[in-house]
Amino acid sequence: MDNQRHNNHGELIRVRFAPSPTGHLHIGNARTALFNWLFARKNNGSFILRIEDTDFDRVKKEYEDNILKDLKWLELNWDEGPDCGGNYGPYRQSERINIYKEYANKLLSEGKAYKCFCPEEELEKKRKESLSKGLPPRYDGKCRYLSGEDIISYEKQGIKPSIRFEVESVLPFNKLKAHDGLIEFEDMVRGKMTFKGSDIGDFVILRSDGVSAYNFAAVVDDALMKITHVIRGEDHLSNTPRQILLNQAMGFDIPCFAHLSMILGYDKTLLSKRHGATSVKELKEEGYLPEAVVNYLLLLGWSSENGREIMPMFDAIKNFSLERVSKSPAVFDIKKLRWMNSSYIKNKDITELTELASPFLAKKCISIEGIDKNWLCKIVDAVRDNIQTLSDIDKYTGIFFDELPVPSPPLKGVEWEGEADEVLKLFKEKIEKEENIAEDVADKIIRSIKEKTGLKGKKLMMPIRVAITGKTEGPELKKIVAILGKERVIKRINLIQEFYKHLL
Ligand code: GLU
Secondary structure (H helix, E strand, O other): OOOOOEOOOOOEOEEEEOOOOOOOOEHHHHHHHHHHHHHHHHOOOEEEEOEOOOOOOOOOHHHHHHHHHHHHHOOOOOOEEOOOEOOOOOOEHHHOHHHHHHHHHHHHHOOOEEEEOOOHHHHHHHHHHHHHOOOOOOOOOOOOOOOHHHHHHHHHOOOOOEEEEOHHHOHHHOOOOEEOOEEEEEEOOOEEEEEEHHHOOOEEEEOOOOOEOHHHHHHHHHHHOOOOEEEEEHHHHHHHHHHHHHHHHHOOOOOEEEEEOOEEOOOOOEOOHHHOOOEHHHHHHOOOOHHHHHHHHHOOOEOOOOOOOOOOHHHHHHHOOHHHEOOOOEEOOHHHHHHHHHHHHHHOOHHHHHHHHHHHHHHOOOOOOOOOHHHHHHHHHHHHHHOOOHHHOHHHHHHHHOOOOOOOOOOOOOOOOOHHHHHHHHHHHHHHHOOOOOHHHHHHHHHHHHHHHOOOHHHHHHHHHHHHHOOOOOOOHHHHHHHHHHHHHHHHHHHHHHHOHHHO
16 A cells, blocks of 8 residues: 555645644654655655644734744744645634634535534533533534525524535445445544534534634645545544535545554553653754654654564655554654664764754853864764763763863862872873873783783773873763873873872
8 A cells, every 4th residue: 555656546645744733843743754755765755844733812922933944943844834825825724714614604605514603602502511421522403404594594593604515415325435324434544434424413614704614624735735544643533424425515535544543651650741851842952962862752653564673764765655554553752762863863874963063062051162073073973872861971072172171179089199199100100201192002011001001990990090181980081181182281281290299
């Protein structure tokens, strides 16, 4: 199924990501965008970005801008969208209000929809009554058969009607997908899905303020934008039977559907703010690399045949298939994301990594202005194995920038008597003899001290590490020595020898 370039009607595959700009792009939505993108790229189809911004009270332009920015950061590029246009625009629902009106009026004139004058308070009361009796909160059809005079009278009173879709205008004639009042479809992830038409009351397609309801706008847009596959979160599953009926009422082709499972937090409850960083923006700010984030998102519900986890996007495009998307909920595991991020940090081109790390150093008041780029690259290269996110970087880079780090006693793991003293003395002596101390020279010196003293491991390394960094852990010693250079290493050893004189 996935390997097709066309849907069952021979059309090119077209999918869409349709966020509502009422908040930042969160992990669940980013995963939906990624799976749509992969499906499009794998099948040489088109990936369309549509902004669903008709909830005027909650929508903010700033959120829309950020969603676009975050998608670009993740490199999920789209072929048609609000910023770049396309043949089926506009791609913002707020600019399509008249299109929805036109289709709603068409349904009205065909007798498949009707004007509803019920006041919101009355509807709310009835909804509550139904729920308290354990019944689905279905509209009772009060306005379905209003006479022409009733309608005129309401309108004369200035009451603005909403427009409701009459479910039964489609259901009894539905030979193909619905029988005996059932609405069925084959979900590409979840298999055969069946819904009872009798649970669905006539629903509003155009609100009394003239704005389209979500289900109606989505169906009209998916049809006019020639969307062949709707891939979205499982929270929309209950909308799908309604959307199928609307497609049928308007004579549109029904797209294929794939509903992605929910994402849970470590405590197996729906992922939310309580679980920490859940938006792409926050992950970016915490120093995750975009390629690690998309790779991690890929594993939230999808797995490769051979269990491979680290998978750059060009491989993911080749391997992706909706058949391998799991029906069970995915669990967001920040530890795994951190691990994945560390792996991408280890393998990133060092110039690019330094560029990305610079704002994190600047944020921690480490002034990198005027610092030689090559030297900075060496520092980032030395610490990259120790960090999981870029915001960890200052934990290890301070040792290079602080002029003379003085360790505060007591220092775990270092006995400043006898052996340590000897190691330091030898180290300084040997360094003083060298012109410059590149990594291989530092390595050679450390090895020769090992031979001479018979010391190894911590006993050998720790005094040197502590003396020149003031810390008991950090990047590889030979790298630190090479980056600091002869002069600074000697200065630091002198300092610590002075400092601990009374102990030695
Ligand atoms: N605007 C909807 C959302 O953000 C999209 C629903 C859909 O994909 O049909 O959840």
